[in-house]
Amino acid sequence: MKTVAHWLVFWALISYGAMAQEVSAYADSLEKHRDNYRQDFLKSAGSPLKQEDLSFLRFYDANPKFKIQAHFELTPDAEPFTMATSDGKRTAYVKFGIVSFKVNNKTYQLSVYRSPALMKMPVYRDYVFIPFRDGTSGKETYGGGRYLDFRLRDFQNGHVTIDFNKAYNPYCAYSDGYSCPIPPRENHLTVRLEAGEKNYGKER
Numbered sequence: 001m002k003t004v005a006h007w008l009v010f011w012a013l014i015s016y017g018a019m020a021q022e023v024s025a026y027a028d029s030l031e032k033h034r035d036n037y038r039q040d041f042l043k044s045a046g047s048p049l050k051q052e053d054l055s056f057l058r059f060y061d062a063n064p065k066f067k068i069q070a071h072f073e074l075t076p077d078a079e080p081f082t083m084a085t086s087d088g089k090r091t092a093y094v095k096f097g098i099v100s101f102k103v104n105n106k107t108y109q110l111s112v113y114r115s116p117a118l119m120k121m122p123v124y125r126d127y128v129f130i131p132f133r134d135g136t137s138g139k140e141t142y143g144g145g146r147y148l149d150f151r152l153r154d155f156q157n158g159h160v161t162i163d164f165n166k167a168y169n170p171y172c173a174y175s176d177g178y179s180c181p182i183p184p185r186e187n188h189l190t191v192r193l194e195a196g197e198k199n200y201g202k203e204r
Contacts, residue, residue, distance in 0.1 A: 027062040030165055034059060037168065048175035056202035066164040066195035070101035072112075072155050080116060083131075086144060086172045086180040092116050093181070096128045097155070101162055103191050110162075110187050112150070126152040130162075131183040135192035142173040142199055145183040167196025174200050 038057060041049040049057075074097045082090035096114040100107055110130050118124040133145040146167040154160050170180035 023062075023064055026064050026067070030062045033166060046171075048171050048178065053174075053202060056200055058198040058201050060165070060195050060198060062165055063195050066103075066193060068101045068103070068162050068164070070099040070160050070162045072158055072160045073098050073100070075111075083113070083184060084182045086170075086178065086182060089179060091179070091181060099130070099160060099162060103193070106191070108189055108191060110189070111184070128152065130187065131181050132167075132187045132189060133183050134189040136194060140194070140198050141196070142169045144170065144172055144180065145187075146170075146196060164193045164195040167193070169197050169200065175204060 038054045041047045041054065042051060075095045078095035080092050080094045083093045085091055093113040093115055096112045098109055098111055100109050102108070110132055112128050112130050114128045115124075118127055128150050130148040130150070131145055132148070134141075137143055137145055146169055148162065148164070148167055150160065171178040172180040
């Protein structure tokens with residue numbers, strides 16, 4: 001029995017070590033993603049942030065729990081509609097599909113949207129996004145909601161990986177004068193998604 005117990009402890013330590021390495025590798029990968037995210041502000045002509053502003057970007061620590069394999073269902077018969085934006089205008093979108101996923105053993109859904117205007121542009125024709133609010137919105141995170149970006153190739157065989165650690169703020173979180181889609185009511189969640197970008201840390 002003592003030998004069996006020793007082996008159980010040994011394999012538990014091995015499993016823990018492997019898990020720790022996996023978490024560490026994921027954190028490193030996410031930090032590279034966030035470095036690229038910061039640099040993108042400096043490359044965009046219409047960016048609200050300059051080099052000196054980047055230190056005020058804040059994020060939750062990497063949490064693999066919020067990198068989730070979700071079920072995806074197309075909505076091929078969805079009619080175009082107009083989504084409200086932060087400047088009081090409305091922009092045309094069409095619902096591309098619905099993702100279903102679990103957090104803390106409870107199932108949630110979010111709608112995925114596609115822009116007819118971007119579909120006409122070669123660079124963005126396969127671009128879709130999820131604008132959403134959750135239990136952190138207006139508290140630790142931007143009250144206007146956050147976004148997740150995808151390409152059509154991300155949706156395979158009825159599944160897609162949703163990584164809330166990559167949720168980001170629209171430009172409206174940093175400055176006025178931008179037109180940002182406001183998450184529709186169907187994409188308002190009560191669950192706290194403590195992952196991704198937090199409130200901007202500099203006074204506007």
